[in-house]
Amino acid sequence: xxxxxxxxxxxxxxTVAEAWRAAVGVSLRGARVIVxxxxxxxxxxxxxxxxxxxxxxxxxxxxxxxxxxxxxVIEHWYDGALTPTAALAARASVVHLVRAGRAxxxxxxxxxxxxxxxxxxxxxxxxxxxxxAPPRVW
Amino acid sequence: MNRLGLVLxxxxxxxxxxxxxxxxxxxxxxxxxxAMHAGVRALAGDRAAVAAxxxxxxxxxxxxxxxxxAGVDLAALGVAAGSQDDHAALCAWADRxxxxx
Numbered sequence: 535x536x537x538x539x540x541x542x543x544x545x546x547x548x549t550v551a552e553a554w555r556a557a558v559g560v561s562l563r564g565a566r567v568i569v570x571x572x573x574x575x576x577x578x579x580x581x582x583x584x585x586x587x588x589x590x591x592x593x594x595x596x597x598x599x600x601x602x603x604x605x606x607v608i609e610h611w612y613d614g615a616l617t618p619t620a621a622l623a624a625r626a627s628v629v630h631l632v633r634a635g636r637a638x639x640x641x642x643x644x645x646x647x648x649x650x651x652x653x654x655x656x657x658x659x660x661x662x663x664x665x666x667a668p669p670r671v672w
Numbered sequence: 673m674n675r676l677g678l679v680l681x682x683x684x685x686x687x688x689x690x691x692x693x694x695x696x697x698x699x700x701x702x703x704x705x706x707a708m709h710a711g712v713r714a715l716a717g718d719r720a721a722v723a724a725x726x727x728x729x730x731x732x733x734x735x736x737x738x739x740x741x742a743g744v745d746l747a748a749l750g751v752a753a754g755s756q757d758d759h760a761a762l763c764a765w766a767d768r769x770x771x772x773x
Contacts, residue, residue, distance in 0.1 A: 538763050552681065552709040552738075553773065559756025563764045607763050609679060609771035631770065633685065650688055657695035665673040669770050 536565040539598065539605035541670075543572040543612040550578035553611040554585035560609075561594060568605060570598030572616045601640045608670045612636065629663040631671045638672050675702045677766030679759070680711030685772035690721045692770060697728045706754070706762045708735035711772070715751060716744040726750060733758045 540557040544550050554569070561567045567589060578585075589596050604625055614636040627644040634651030641647060646663050649655075650671075663669070676696045678689050693703045705725065707715050712734045715722050725732050733754035739746050746753045763769055 536764060549709065555756065556681070556708065556759060556773075559759045560763050561760065562757045563760035565760065565763060607766075607769040607771070609681075609769075609773050611681070611773040633688070633772075655688070655691060657691045660692060661673075661676075661695055661699065661701075664676075664768050664770060668768065671770060671772055 536607065537568065537605040538565045538607040539568040539570065539603045539609065541570045541572070541598075541600045541603060541608060541610045541612075542575050543600065543610065543616045545574070545576050545613055545615055547576040547579055549611060549613070550576045551581040553609075554578050554582040556609065556611075557594075558585045558588055560607075561589065561592065567594040568598040568603065569594070569596045570600040570603055572600045574616050606668065608668060610670050610672065612672055614672070627667045628670045629667045631660065631669050633672065636672045673701065673767045675704075675766045675768075677762040677769040678703065678705045679762070679769060679771035679773065680705060680707040680714060681709040681771070681773040683710040683714050686711070686714040686718055686721055689772060690725060693725055693730045694728060697730065703728075703730045704762050704765065705730055705732045706734070706759045707732065707751070708738045708756075708759065709773075712738040712744050712746075713742050716742070716749055719749065722749055722751060733762075735759070
């Protein structure tokens with residue numbers, strides 16, 4: 535079974551609500567879903583609360599640790615403002631794709647970090663890295 | 673990796689999605705894009721990029737709920753109107769998913 539993680543590191547309530555809507559969405563084809571919310575993120579309001587309740591009702595994990603996610607797909611809803619707080623233990627390697635103006639966090643031994651900020655991004659190199667390990671976009 | 677899924681939910685990352693898609697197509701990978709939230713507005717703001725994705729054979733689907741909220745006419749943009757089910761389908765279909773959110 536595919537595991538899809540939605541990691542929420544965002545201060546905008548509307549975006550947080552969308553992330554929760556996406557979490558319900560990606561569950562629709564039978565995937566196991568993990569949602570992890572970084573402390574300091576906005577409250578997504580009533581929509582987020584409904585999504586949270588729906589996911590919990592169907593047995594999905596809604597209280598994941600954003601720094602310890604193990605998943606086949608990681609959607610990281612990130613505004614660049616919040617930083618990881620937990621010490622990292624060993625987990626499967628990921629490739630961190632870092633956008634312009636964003637800081638990377640939660641890098642574990644074995645992870646790879648690639649910057650996407652320059653105008654001449656080497657997309658072939660990015661694809662090689664993505665093929666080698668699941669990506670997390672900061 | 674034979675199938676690449678790209679999720680665009682942010683306002684400023686369409687160029688990265690387009691660049692990754694083009695590089696993947698050059699490798700003969702199958703590529704699909706699902707746009708939602710601010711990503712739908714990003715598509716509407718760069719019709720040339722959307723057209724180029726289509727020319728490259730990239731399937732682009734956008735969340736109709738997001739489009740309605742943003743007042744974006746997906747048909748006029750040449751983008752298929754979809755739902756969160758398409759988001760789930762993309763995650764199930766792809767060997768790797770890169771999500772700009």
